[in-house]
Amino acid sequence: MDRRTFLALAAAVSASPLCAQAQTNAAVRIGLSPVFLDDQLSFLNDWRDYLQGRIGRAVRFVQRGSYREIMDMLLEQKLDFAWICGYPYVRHKAKLRLMAVPVSDGRPQYRSYLIVPASDRQTGSILDLRGKVFAYSDPDSNSGFLYPRYALMQLKENPDRFFAKTFFTWAHRKIVEAVGSNLAQGGAVDSYVWETLQIYHPELTVRTRIVEKSPYFGHTPVVAREGVTRTEFDSMQEALLGMSQSIAGQDLLKRLNLDGFVSGEDSLFDGIARMMRALNGRS
Amino acid sequence: MLRLHDLSFRYKIPLRGSVLVLITALMVTASLIFREYDELRQDLATTSGHLGRVLANTLVAPLVHDDPWRAYEIINSPFHGGAQAANPQTASMVMVLDANQRVFVATDPNQYPMLSDPARANSDFYELWQAVAKSSEPDTRAVEVKGSETIYMVTPVISDGYRLGTLIMGYSKNAFLPRFFGIAKRAGLITVAVLLLLLPASWYWAQRFAKPLVDLSQSMGRIGVEIPAEAEIKIYESKDEIGQLGAAFKGMLQGLRDKQALEREVMVSERLAAVGRLASGVAHEINNPLGGMLNAISTYRRHGNDDPLAARTLSLVERGLVQIKDTVSALLVESKVQSHFLTRQDIEDTHTLVQTDANRKQVRFDWRNGIDETLPLPSTLVRQVLINLMLNAIQAAPTEGAVACTVERSGQALRVQVGNNGDYIPQERMEHLFEPFSSQREDGHGLGLWVTYQIVHQLGGDIVAESVPDETRFTVTLPLTEAAA
Numbered sequence A: 001m002d003r004r005t006f007l008a009l010a011a012a013v014s015a016s017p018l019c020a021q022a023q024t025n026a027a028v029r030i031g032l033s034p035v036f037l038d039d040q041l042s043f044l045n046d047w048r049d050y051l052q053g054r055i056g057r058a059v060r061f062v063q064r065g066s067y068r069e070i071m072d073m074l075l076e077q078k079l080d081f082a083w084i085c086g087y088p089y090v091r092h093k094a095k096l097r098l099m100a101v102p103v104s105d106g107r108p109q110y111r112s113y114l115i116v117p118a119s120d121r122q123t124g125s126i127l128d129l130r131g132k133v134f135a136y137s138d139p140d141s142n143s144g145f146l147y148p149r150y151a152l153m154q155l156k157e158n159p160d161r162f163f164a165k166t167f168f169t170w171a172h173r174k175i176v177e178a179v180g181s182n183l184a185q186g187g188a189v190d191s192y193v194w195e196t197l198q199i200y201h202p203e204l205t206v207r208t209r210i211v212e213k214s215p216y217f218g219h220t221p222v223v224a225r226e227g228v229t230r231t232e233f234d235s236m237q238e239a240l241l242g243m244s245q246s247i248a249g250q251d252l253l254k255r256l257n258l259d260g261f262v263s264g265e266d267s268l269f270d271g272i273a274r275m276m277r278a279l280n281g282r283s
Numbered sequence B: 001m002l003r004l005h006d007l008s009f010r011y012k013i014p015l016r017g018s019v020l021v022l023i024t025a026l027m028v029t030a031s032l033i034f035r036e037y038d039e040l041r042q043d044l045a046t047t048s049g050h051l052g053r054v055l056a057n058t059l060v061a062p063l064v065h066d067d068p069w070r071a072y073e074i075i076n077s078p079f080h081g082g083a084q085a086a087n088p089q090t091a092s093m094v095m096v097l098d099a100n101q102r103v104f105v106a107t108d109p110n111q112y113p114m115l116s117d118p119a120r121a122n123s124d125f126y127e128l129w130q131a132v133a134k135s136s137e138p139d140t141r142a143v144e145v146k147g148s149e150t151i152y153m154v155t156p157v158i159s160d161g162y163r164l165g166t167l168i169m170g171y172s173k174n175a176f177l178p179r180f181f182g183i184a185k186r187a188g189l190i191t192v193a194v195l196l197l198l199l200p201a202s203w204y205w206a207q208r209f210a211k212p213l214v215d216l217s218q219s220m221g222r223i224g225v226e227i228p229a230e231a232e233i234k235i236y237e238s239k240d241e242i243g244q245l246g247a248a249f250k251g252m253l254q255g256l257r258d259k260q261a262l263e264r265e266v267m268v269s270e271r272l273a274a275v276g277r278l279a280s281g282v283a284h285e286i287n288n289p290l291g292g293m294l295n296a297i298s299t300y301r302r303h304g305n306d307d308p309l310a311a312r313t314l315s316l317v318e319r320g321l322v323q324i325k326d327t328v329s330a331l332l333v334e335s336k337v338q339s340h341f342l343t344r345q346d347i348e349d350t351h352t353l354v355q356t357d358a359n360r361k362q363v364r365f366d367w368r369n370g371i372d373e374t375l376p377l378p379s380t381l382v383r384q385v386l387i388n389l390m391l392n393a394i395q396a397a398p399t400e401g402a403v404a405c406t407v408e409r410s411g412q413a414l415r416v417q418v419g420n421n422g423d424y425i426p427q428e429r430m431e432h433l434f435e436p437f438s439s440q441r442e443d444g445h446g447l448g449l450w451v452t453y454q455i456v457h458q459l460g461g462d463i464v465a466e467s468v469p470d471e472t473r474f475t476v477t478l479p480l481t482e483a484a485a
Helices: A003-015 A017-026 A041-055 A067-075 A086-091 A142-154 A172-180 A191-200 A230-245 A247-256 A266-282 B002-006 B009-064 B068-081 B124-134 B173-222 B241-303 B308-331 B344-361 B379-396 B448-458
Strands: A028-032 A059-063 A081-083 A096-103 A112-117 A133-136 A165-168 A186-190 A208-213 A222-225 A260-262 B093-098 B103-106 B141-144 B150-159 B162-172 B364-369 B375-378 B402-409 B413-420 B462-468 B471-479
Touching: A028 A041, A028 A067, A041 A059, A041 A230, A041 A247, A067 A081, A067 A086, A067 A222, A086 A142, A086 A266, A096 A230, A112 A142, A112 A172, A112 A191, A133 A142, A133 A172, A142 A172, A142 A186, A142 A266, A165 B068, A172 A186, A172 A191, A172 A208, A172 B068, A186 A191, A191 A208, A222 A230, A230 A247, A230 A260, B009 B068, B009 B093, B009 B141, B009 B150, B009 B162, B009 B173, B068 B093, B068 B103, B124 B150, B162 B173, B173 B241, B241 B308, B241 B448, B344 B364, B344 B379, B344 B402, B375 B379, B379 B402, B379 B413, B379 B448, B379 B471, B448 B462, B448 B471
Parallel strands: A028 A059, A028 A081, A133 A165, A133 A186, B364 B402
Antiparallel strands: A081 A222, A096 A222, A096 A260, A112 A186, A112 A208, B093 B103, B093 B162, B141 B150, B150 B162, B402 B413, B413 B471, B462 B471
């Protein structure tokens, strides 16, 4: 081992765990889930800088492969805030506090799209997908799992047996890819993600066709774990809601394809709660 | 084929050279392509074997967890470099089969949908099954299905000894083609360059090689009735086989020429001999009655009357008979005439005799008499020969021309050379030169050379006439033998 390698290693060792620990303690930890296009790392960097500037504290984004991991960390208080789906919010409402709801297309609501490959010209409703391969996004997703199963149940179908095979892609964007490549003959996707992809990656959405659009549900909420101080909650809420007021914030919102964040009403999620109860009642 | 066979060496050699170059280029290209194919297959086996093991290990979890999307992302990862069509080392298709040989996931879900039987989409799989079923080792195996455009790399996905499924990677053989075309194109270009270099060289070489042969064959073609003269024949000078052939050809031509000359000489002398026999026969036959007739006239004159008409008539007849006698006696060369041996003075006399004619024509007369002793030759005949030749030479020489005469002893022979610088005698006249009445001159009876020839031959000698422009020369050689004496 030469001197240069040794120095480089020493620097790496000193830079990582201990220093990171110190920073983590001080930082606000925000969990992100694939309810939006969370794979744009340069955007996340800019957004974090913006939030740090607004709340005057270090911000650390935490990303995981599934909704459940983020939820678990949130419930275990390893995260302070998280942008999650309405469905887990409804399930764990008691331990969470609604802080903000995104506004897209002028309303704090979104829908679930039933999509099929663009080459499929026949399918007119979910019933035409009987015996096909269907892609869900995440078992904790409303638009990508709960709603399509609820819809099938409403049609007197057993969602567990209706399709020949189902699988999870763990992200809405990948639902579009899976259906677009014909790997799945159908999929349920977050309307906000589909519309955003339509803008930034039209080559993906052009390979899919929207067959059905669900009723509106409360948009994917940003929540705080229990035990977050009022000051912390307020400063973070103010930072999010104030994004539409500043030019830098508007620029970030544009990249998110959002109009802004609003504080939101708990009743927005009543629809999801109803579906959840209906499905739980069935099983 | 026959036409090619009949071609001149000038074209055959460069053509054969080009064919050789082409064959070499084809062989080299074929072996290069073959080697490239072999190497590509080797490389493919190595890289895909490696990739297959990595992918198969990574696919264990998605297969256990029934997570097709994860598996789809894994098998698609080798494609994410882009431009895979140009690289034959990139799979054209990757597929994961589950334990029941159904499609778990494939890179092309349109052709191989999930849960489907891949053999329904591609009959290659019927044959592939056996290889798939047999391969229980965790290594990647290459399977080539007969008549298929694809080479399949089959890797079982095994976890803890349990076979979860099978990874199949397809590599299109067509992807090899651009490389083969590239090699063939490069080889073609090099071949063209080599041909461009070699063709002029082999053309030049062929010209050099073929030229002596062509010359020789043209020379041979010219041999007909006439043998071409030495100067007209172009022969390649060398010690190699063609040079030897040329030398042999030259020798043969010389032989032919000698033979032809000999034949001509024999013919001429035979003809002259026949003419001589005829002439002397006729002369003898005429001579006897002629003598009688002249005698009769002489007798009549002595005893006859004085009839003036008869006298005039007889005189006319006698003149005619005398002229006939002169001619006949000229034809009747009599070698048996008694005469003394030849002395130097005999020869000098002939010079004096022709001097008048020479002076009249103002020719320069170069006279050389090399004889000091008495030679055993009949002086009368030799003098007649000398006078005949010298008078002819003076006659033939132009005014103020030149005549040369040399008389000398050459070994056991007397040699006489008489030359002049008059018009030369053309070849066609040369053959009939010594025949009687062949002269085209106005004066003289045309028997001079004939008589000379007859005398020389009766003395066992030899006369040769040579005529080139500006010099005509007669050489007489008379042997000095004791018999002749």
